[in-house]
Structures are given as C-alpha cells and as structure tokens.
Amino acid sequence: MSQLIKLNDNVAHIAENQWAVVQLPPSLVEARKQAGKVVLFKLTGEKTVSEEQLSGTIIPESGKVIVPLSVFIARKAQLQARINAGEIGVWVDTHEVLNDLAEHQADLNQLPIIAIHVERFADGRIFSLGLLLRTRYGFKNELRAIGDVLRDQLFFLKRSGFDSYLIRADRNAQEAMLSLKDFSAPYQGAVDEPRPAFLRYNRVA
Amino acid sequence: MYKYDEIDQRLVDERVAQYRDQTRRYLAGELSEEEFRPLRLQNGLYIQRHAPMLRIAVPYGMLSSKQLHKLADIAQKYDRSYGHFSTRQNLQLNWPKLEEIPDILAELATVEMHAIQTSGNCIRNITTDQFAGVAPDEVVDPRAIAEVMRQWSTFHPEFALLPRKFKIAVSGTKDDRAVVQMHDIGMEFYLDSQNKVAIKVWVGGGLGRTPILGSVIREHLEWQHALTYCEAIVRVYNLHGRRDNSYKARIKILVKALGIDEFRSQVEAEWAHLKDAPNTITESELARVAKHFEAMPYATLPAHDASFDAAIASNPAFANWAKRSLHAHKTAGYRAVTLSLKPHGKAPGDASSEQMHVVADLAEQYSFGELRVSHEQNLILADVxxxxxxxxxxxxxxxxxxxxxxxxxxDIICCPGGDFCSLANAKSIPIAEAIQMQFDNLDYLHDIGDIELNISGCMNACGHHHIGHIGILGVDKDGSEWYQVSIGGSQGNHASIGSVIGPSFSAEEMPSVVQKLIDVYIKERTPEELFIDTARRLGVAPFKAYVYAKDEVTA
Structure with missing residues (x-):
C-alpha cells in the first residue's frame, strides 16, 4: 500500500506516489549542516554540499522527480526543459535556506511540488519552513513532508501548510491519517486557518 | 480567574483522547521509546528514578478551591497523597503510573486543568507575579495577557518542536517578582507616555548550565502585538537555534552568538511581515479575558481592624507569623497571605492531600475561592x-x-533533586532539611532577616541557585555528591548571578558552611544591611576566607 497521505479540500486520503525523490550521493567529507551554524555558513559562504556530490547526483532521465535544492540550483540549466514540462520538484533540507531557492526560481509556482525533508521527526524547523513557503513565498502547489514523517506530527504539519505527507515506510499510513483530526478548534491562527479562535468564534466571558 | 468556555473545554477533552491513544500505542509497541519521549514530555511526564513524574500545569500560578480539592484527590488516588509545588508554579506528582496518566488527565479536564506543555522542547507554562491583581505596586495586571498568550502557545503548530524548552514570564509591577530577566522571553508591562499599556521585551535570559540575564530586544511594544512579536522571536529561534547540542540549544546561546543587535534586526525583519496579522490581539478579546480577572467583590473596610491589632499585640506567635506572611493589598482592610510550604525538616514545596484540602477550604471560606502558587513554592491566599x-x-x-x-x-527554594529526579547529580531535599534544622530558631532567623537560599541538584537549575543570595548546586565528582556554593545572586529589578566561593563541599559540611556565611554577614553588616547588601558590598573574599579557614584557626 502507498505510504502517501494527501489532503484535498481538507479531506485526507491515501494517494499513489508519482514522484521519485533524488538523493545526493554520500559525501566523502563530513557534512556540516548543524542548526545554528547555517547562520555562520551564510556569512562565510561555506557550502554544505561538495562539487563532487552535485555533479555526481544521478537524476533519472524521465518521469517526475524531486531533486535536492543544491542540485536544482547547480544544474538548473540542464533541467530547464523538464521544469517547463512540470516534471521537476525540489526538496529542501531543514537546515537549508528558502531564499536560496527563491533566488534561483523566481516563480515557485512553476514547481508542481516542493518537499521538505526532515531527518529526525523532532526537528521542528520543518514547520517554520512550510509556513514560510506558504505565507512568505506564496507557494500554492503541493507541499510534501518527507523523511522521518510520523503520525504524531501530522496535525502540526497540516496547520503549517503541508498538504501531502509521505509516512515513514515502517508505519501504517491509514492509521496515521486519523491524527490529522486530533483537534477540532485550535486556538491560534496558522496557515490552514489564519484566524485565531477569538476571530472565528463568538467567545463570551 | 479564567473560566473555560466550550472551545477551551473541547481542546483539553480532545487532548485526553489524543494522549490516551499515544499511551496505548506506546504500550502496544507501536511507538518506540524515542518517539514516545517528546509526546510524553509535552504532557509533563518524565521517567524518573523510582516512577514517572507528572507535572500538572497551573497557568501563571492561579488555582480555584475546586481545582485544589481535585489535585488533592488525584494525589491520594493515583499517588502517595502528596504533591510538590515547583518553581514554575506547577504541581508535580512523584509516583503516578504511566498507564494511569490518561485517567489522571481525564480527571483534570473535569476541573479545567491539564498537563499540556509542562515539559519538552516547546513553550512552557507562562509564569507571573503571585500577587498579580492585588499588589499595591502593580501598574498593569498581566494575567489577561498571560491567558491570551497561554492559549496562543497551546499546541502552536509552528513551535511544537523547538530546539529546546522555552519559558516566558510576564510582570506588571514596579518591583519585578516574576524574574523576567531570567526567561527566554520576559515581558514587563507598563504604562507609556500616552498612558497606554506597553511592553518592554527581554530575550535570552536563563539559568541552567550557562546563566545569562536577558537583553532588552524592544523597549516599547504595544500590547496588541504581544503574540506576533513573540512569534517573530520564536521563529528566528526555531530556524536558527542550535539542534546539534542540547546544552547549547537555548535561545540565550543564539542571542549571544549573533549579538543582541543582529538578533534584534532578524526579529524585526520577521516581525515586519507579521505585524497586524490575524494573531494581533483585539480589544474585544482582551476585554473578554480580562473580565475573568476583574477585582473581587471586596467589602468596604477601614484600613485598620481592632481585633487584628489586638491579636497582634497579645499573641507574639501570631505577630511573628503576620510579620513574615502578609503582603500589602490594593484594597483597604485586606491582605495577601503566604502559607508556608517550608516547615523545618520537610521537603520544600511539598503539600499533603490533607493540607491541599485545608488550603482549598481556607480559600473558599476567606479568599473568594481562589489561591495562587508562587515560584518560591508557597501557596497564597490573595484576598483575606x-x-x-x-x-x-x-x-x-x-x-x-x-x-x-x-x-x-x-524559606528555601529547592528542586526535587537526586531523591526523585534522574537528571540530578546530587540530592537537594536532605540538604534543605539539614539547613532548616541548623537554623531552627525563629528569633535567630528573624535576626538574620530577609535572605534567599536556593538549591538545585544539577546545573539545569530548577532550584534557581544562580539567583539565590546563597546558591547551592549539586555536582558530581567521581560518582559522589558534592555541593558548590555561590553568593550574591538576586532576583528582582537588580537581578544578578551569584559568584562561586570556591571548591565544593560534602553534604555533611553544608549546614556549617551556610552557618559560616551567616556568621560573616552578622559580624560585618551595617544596621540597615540585608545579607545580599553585605555580600555585594564586600564581595566573595571575606566569606571565602572564613568558610575555608582551617578549623584550628576558627576554633
């Protein structure tokens, strides 16, 4: 069975996964991608991905693929025809910077899908990144969570603007879907419902 | 105090169902230890030395009689008939069973209580002054905004998994009693030159392994923007705070690494997008919540009461208690009463179920059915x-x-320590008890005067040892328990972090070490000086010299 949950008009269902995720080849040098250091990397211009990894990434010749942000930036010219054909999506790691994507792809909505990869489920940067893509960068197409995606984070992912969740292979996606409905009337405004409870309901003291 | 409406009640009810299912999946092996950990922590459940520990939220320290009766019943039914009031104004149960937590939550929900976000890497219980609403020096009652912020932070989707825990304190008095400078965000409410409620915002304070007082990120913020401004701060932190090393993951480390000016400019850039967004607090929402915190229906009373004055004059024990336990009140003829949870020789902050029932009854009979928990771990009847x-x-x-x-x-502030907590390096309660017995003479205690002694069993600093006038920190040396002593720390407007006096001591030495510190103070003080004043004036040197002097010299 497919591990992919998609949300259509706020109704969740199991969907077939049409997108293949392209991985970077393993690095020979230790990746430097800790949170907090990103700020410093930006200042020093230091990269977290090597040239060898970028050129060595194998992108399938056909079909719908989601490529790593760094590969997308480095090899965009080569991918342009397929971008125009709507066959290319981009995935972003939680330590990466969304501005880098926006700088190289002025119209994000040319991408049918953006995925955020979360290495550990407890990495809450994914929520801020989803929110920023939706509210700051105006991304309207499919926004997918990939990686260590587990049931108990789904409600937060939904509220942060994700409408597609690739549940970790060893877990039951059908059961996970239930958690999208954990709370029926959350307090604060978020991406899925920008109005906080005090604007949505007539709350009287 | 705040009363739930349908929306609030539905949320805690749904939480009970959610957590019940998470517990079921954990017990069925569908969730690993690692996966269950943040889930149980965000519900205040620690796995401790002897049993799990459950931390129940007491938002900004306010409780009703009904709630306290329920807590007493829960402690009796699911625990060993006592609870521990913590420095976060919460209540901790030390012996509940993991499988019974969902039932405890269901019982809590019947009295509008929960354990949401009392631990874990998320926004924790928002704390404030225990005398909010009644203190004569209060400029703005911070409780309505604290409640609005509680709701905003509850299950905030973007901030559900921060790099580390996040603590917010609010205060609205001239004399800060909420220690806003030692919180991740501290909000000091005041009236600006237009006589409008404004907030001075502090960021990046904290104790723990790296004690730092907060920096001012904004001198003036209109109250309407409290949520969106916090959102900007926490977003910058969520994206850029370190996640590779939990000891370096608090916001204070990020603020220090970037510098307050760079951090501020990132926050302001973020806020430019958020200002006036739908999460901006409306007049009507503030008014709705503030209605719950309106002044009690006080009687019109003279400033003096003859029976009280007579009792003071004729009963020295009552006079002694009144001298220490009463706090001035906005309304003539009323006082706020602090009930001590620090009897000598007992664990500071502990209350038995029986005592909780007694306090709940007292509140019902004499204080409009409400009470508060202070961060000093005592209980307060605010309107007597x-x-x-x-x-x-x-x-x-x-x-x-x-x-x-x-x-x-x-009146020692003390964490549960090594007797209960699996994080602790050393026991703290027996040290507190030993010091209390050493100074078990009330006349002497009164002569020593105002002083704060704080004990933490490890550098996580739950006992706030850095800001104790005398601070004691449990440390581990080669597997045995030692205690490091600092002096000169302080909470309040002139908050400071204490200085360590020298090498650490064994548990047995601690009462005499504190005795020697007091001896130096008594000898050196000027008539008007409190311990903290003398410690600040003289510095560590004379205290250190006397404490570490060889026995034959001092004998």
Missing part, C-alpha cells in the same frame, strides 16, 4: 480580610502551613 487573619492563622498552624519563615533563610 484583616479580621479573618487570626482564624486563617489558627487553621493553617494546626496543619503545618504557618511556619513564620517567609522570605527568611529556611
């Missing part, structure tokens, strides 16, 4: 008539709640 104080004292005294030591040396 002068003429009722004697009756309150008698009942409290009969139940071990009237030790006249509020603000004195034996």
């Amino acid at each position: 008539k002068l003429s009722d104080l004697f009756a309150v004292w008698e009942k409290a005294r009969a139940n071990g709640l009237a030790t006249p030591n509020i603000g004195l040396l034996t």
Whole structure:
C-alpha cells in the first residue's frame, strides 16, 4: 500500500506516489549542516554540499522527480526543459535556506511540488519552513513532508501548510491519517486557518 | 480567574483522547521509546528514578478551591497523597503510573486543568507575579495577557518542536517578582507616555548550565502585538537555534552568538511581515479575558481592624507569623497571605492531600475561592480580610502551613533533586532539611532577616541557585555528591548571578558552611544591611576566607 497521505479540500486520503525523490550521493567529507551554524555558513559562504556530490547526483532521465535544492540550483540549466514540462520538484533540507531557492526560481509556482525533508521527526524547523513557503513565498502547489514523517506530527504539519505527507515506510499510513483530526478548534491562527479562535468564534466571558 | 468556555473545554477533552491513544500505542509497541519521549514530555511526564513524574500545569500560578480539592484527590488516588509545588508554579506528582496518566488527565479536564506543555522542547507554562491583581505596586495586571498568550502557545503548530524548552514570564509591577530577566522571553508591562499599556521585551535570559540575564530586544511594544512579536522571536529561534547540542540549544546561546543587535534586526525583519496579522490581539478579546480577572467583590473596610491589632499585640506567635506572611493589598482592610510550604525538616514545596484540602477550604471560606502558587513554592491566599487573619492563622498552624519563615533563610527554594529526579547529580531535599534544622530558631532567623537560599541538584537549575543570595548546586565528582556554593545572586529589578566561593563541599559540611556565611554577614553588616547588601558590598573574599579557614584557626 502507498505510504502517501494527501489532503484535498481538507479531506485526507491515501494517494499513489508519482514522484521519485533524488538523493545526493554520500559525501566523502563530513557534512556540516548543524542548526545554528547555517547562520555562520551564510556569512562565510561555506557550502554544505561538495562539487563532487552535485555533479555526481544521478537524476533519472524521465518521469517526475524531486531533486535536492543544491542540485536544482547547480544544474538548473540542464533541467530547464523538464521544469517547463512540470516534471521537476525540489526538496529542501531543514537546515537549508528558502531564499536560496527563491533566488534561483523566481516563480515557485512553476514547481508542481516542493518537499521538505526532515531527518529526525523532532526537528521542528520543518514547520517554520512550510509556513514560510506558504505565507512568505506564496507557494500554492503541493507541499510534501518527507523523511522521518510520523503520525504524531501530522496535525502540526497540516496547520503549517503541508498538504501531502509521505509516512515513514515502517508505519501504517491509514492509521496515521486519523491524527490529522486530533483537534477540532485550535486556538491560534496558522496557515490552514489564519484566524485565531477569538476571530472565528463568538467567545463570551 | 479564567473560566473555560466550550472551545477551551473541547481542546483539553480532545487532548485526553489524543494522549490516551499515544499511551496505548506506546504500550502496544507501536511507538518506540524515542518517539514516545517528546509526546510524553509535552504532557509533563518524565521517567524518573523510582516512577514517572507528572507535572500538572497551573497557568501563571492561579488555582480555584475546586481545582485544589481535585489535585488533592488525584494525589491520594493515583499517588502517595502528596504533591510538590515547583518553581514554575506547577504541581508535580512523584509516583503516578504511566498507564494511569490518561485517567489522571481525564480527571483534570473535569476541573479545567491539564498537563499540556509542562515539559519538552516547546513553550512552557507562562509564569507571573503571585500577587498579580492585588499588589499595591502593580501598574498593569498581566494575567489577561498571560491567558491570551497561554492559549496562543497551546499546541502552536509552528513551535511544537523547538530546539529546546522555552519559558516566558510576564510582570506588571514596579518591583519585578516574576524574574523576567531570567526567561527566554520576559515581558514587563507598563504604562507609556500616552498612558497606554506597553511592553518592554527581554530575550535570552536563563539559568541552567550557562546563566545569562536577558537583553532588552524592544523597549516599547504595544500590547496588541504581544503574540506576533513573540512569534517573530520564536521563529528566528526555531530556524536558527542550535539542534546539534542540547546544552547549547537555548535561545540565550543564539542571542549571544549573533549579538543582541543582529538578533534584534532578524526579529524585526520577521516581525515586519507579521505585524497586524490575524494573531494581533483585539480589544474585544482582551476585554473578554480580562473580565475573568476583574477585582473581587471586596467589602468596604477601614484600613485598620481592632481585633487584628489586638491579636497582634497579645499573641507574639501570631505577630511573628503576620510579620513574615502578609503582603500589602490594593484594597483597604485586606491582605495577601503566604502559607508556608517550608516547615523545618520537610521537603520544600511539598503539600499533603490533607493540607491541599485545608488550603482549598481556607480559600473558599476567606479568599473568594481562589489561591495562587508562587515560584518560591508557597501557596497564597490573595484576598483575606484583616479580621479573618487570626482564624486563617489558627487553621493553617494546626496543619503545618504557618511556619513564620517567609522570605527568611529556611524559606528555601529547592528542586526535587537526586531523591526523585534522574537528571540530578546530587540530592537537594536532605540538604534543605539539614539547613532548616541548623537554623531552627525563629528569633535567630528573624535576626538574620530577609535572605534567599536556593538549591538545585544539577546545573539545569530548577532550584534557581544562580539567583539565590546563597546558591547551592549539586555536582558530581567521581560518582559522589558534592555541593558548590555561590553568593550574591538576586532576583528582582537588580537581578544578578551569584559568584562561586570556591571548591565544593560534602553534604555533611553544608549546614556549617551556610552557618559560616551567616556568621560573616552578622559580624560585618551595617544596621540597615540585608545579607545580599553585605555580600555585594564586600564581595566573595571575606566569606571565602572564613568558610575555608582551617578549623584550628576558627576554633
């Protein structure tokens, strides 16, 4: 069975996964991608991905693929025809910077899908990144969570603007879907419902 | 105090169902230890030395009689008939069973309580002054905004998994009693030159392994923007705070690494997008919540009460208690009463189910059915008539709640320590008890005067040892328990972090070490000086010299 949950008009269902995720080849040098250091990397211009990894990434010749942000930036010219054909999506790691994507792809909505990869489920940067893509960068197409995606984070992912969740292979996606409905009337405004409870309901003291 | 409406009640009910299912999946092996960990922590459940520990939220320290009765019943039914009031104004149960937590939550939900976000890497219980709403020096009652912020932070989707825990404190008094400078975000409410409510925002304070006082990120913020501005701060932190090393993951480390000016400019850039967004607090929402915190229906009373004055004059024990335990009140003829949870020789902050029932009854009978928990780990009846104080004292005294030591040396702030907590390096409660027994003489205690002694069993600093006038920190040396002593720390407007006096001591030495520190103070003080003043004036040197002097010299 497919591990992919998609949300259509706020109704969740199991969907077939049409997108293949392209991985970077393993690095020979230790990746430097800790949170907090990103700020410093930006200042020093230091990269977290090597040239060898970028050129060595194998992108399938056909079909719908989601490529790593760094590969997308480095090899965009080569991918342009397929971008125009709507066959290319981009995935972003939680330590990466969304501005880098926006700088190289002025119209994000040319991408049918953006995925955020979360290495550990407890990495809450994914929520801020989803929110920023939706509210700051105006991304309207499919926004997918990939990686260590587990049931108990789904409600937060939904509220942060994700409408597609690739549940970790060893877990039951059908059961996970239930958690999208954990709370029926959350307090604060978020991406899925920008109005906080005090604007949505007539709350009287 | 705040009363739930349908929306609030539905949320805690849904939480009970959610957590019940998470517990079921964990017990069925569908969730690994690692996966269940943040889920149980965000519900205040620690796995401790002997049993799990459950931390129940007491938002900004406010409780009703009904709630306290329920807590007493829960402690009796699911635990060993006592609870521990913590420095976060919460209540901790030390012996609940993991499988029974969902039932405890269901019982809590019936009295509008929960354990949401009392631990874990998320926004924690928002704390404030225990005298909010009644203190004469109060400029703005911060409780309505604290409640609005509680709701905003509850299950905030973007901030569900931060790099580390996040603590917010609010205060609205001239004398800060909420220690805003030692929080991740501190909000000091005041009236600006237009006589409008404004907030001075501090960021990046904290104790723990790297104690730092907060920096001012904004001098003036209109109250309407409290949520969106916090959102900007926490977003910058969520994206850029370190996640590779939990000891370096608090916001204070990020603020320090970037510098407050760079951090501020990132926050302001973020806020430019958020200002006036739908999460901006409306007048009507503030008014709705503030209605719950309106002044009590006080009687019109004279400033003095003859029966109270007579009791003070004729009963020295009552007079002693009144001197330490009463706090001035906005309304003539009323006082706020602090009930001591620090009887000598008992674990500071502990209350038995029986005592909780007694306090709940006292609140019902004499204080409009409400009470507060202070971060000093005592209980407060905020609205007692002068003429009722004697009756309150008698009942409290009969139940071990009237030790006249509020603000004195034996009013020790103390974490649960190595007896219970699996993080602790050393025990803290026995040290507190030993010091209390060393100074078990009330006249002497009163002579020593106002002083704060704080004990933490490890550098996580739950006992706030850095800001104790005397701070004691449990450390581990080669597997045995030692205690490091600092002096000169302080909370309040002139908050400071204490200085370590030298090498650490064994548990047995601790009462005499504190005795020697007090001896130096008594010898050196000027008539008007408190311990902290003398410690600040003289510095560590004379204290250190005397404490570490060879026995033959001092004998």
